[in-house]
Amino acid sequence: MKFLTVLTALVFATVATAEPIDKRACGPTNCVCNGIQGQFCGNESVNPACRNDHVYECARGSGRACDYGYRNSCARCGELQC
Ligand SMILES: *[C@@H]1O[C@H](CO)[C@@H](O)[C@H](O)[C@H]1NC(C)=O
Numbered sequence: 001m002k003f004l005t006v007l008t009a010l011v012f013a014t015v016a017t018a019e020p021i022d023k024r025a026c027g028p029t030n031c032v033c034n035g036i037q038g039q040f041c042g043n044e045s046v047n048p049a050c051r052n053d054h055v056y057e058c059a060r061g062s063g064r065a066c067d068y069g070y071r072n073s074c075a076r077c078g079e080l081q082c
Contacts, residue, residue, distance in 0.1 A: 026057055026066035033058035033065040040065075041074035052078065 031042060031050035037060035042050030050056060053075035056065035073082045 024068065025070050027064055029056065029067045031056055031065040031067065032063055035060060035063040039068070039080060041071070041078050041080060043078065055080065 024047050029049060031047055033040065033056065035057060039055055042054050042056055044050065046054050050065065051067075053069045053070055055071040055074050057068060058065045064073065071074055071080075073080055076082050
């Protein structure tokens with residue numbers, strides 16, 4: 001019985017690690033930015049890799065932004081706050 005308990009715990013731990021349900025996860029992109037740390041809404045007419053309705057975080061130094069995903073204000077007015 002003890003073995004089964006350990007096995008079950010292991011399976012759950014693996015599933016939990018494999019699928020982090022984190023809405024704030026910042027995914028890798030080809031969206032480039034000015035190298036100043038901070039968040040901004042993408043602009044496809046400036047850089048097609050930066051979607052208009054997504055919010056990005058610019059990484060200081062690398063000049064590469066990661067993608068936080070869809071944000072209402074970016075879709076509505078292209079700003080972090082409307
Ligand atoms: C994208 O940038 C262009 C040029 O700066 C600007 O005219 C346009 O309004 C911007 N679009 C969005 C969705 O912010």
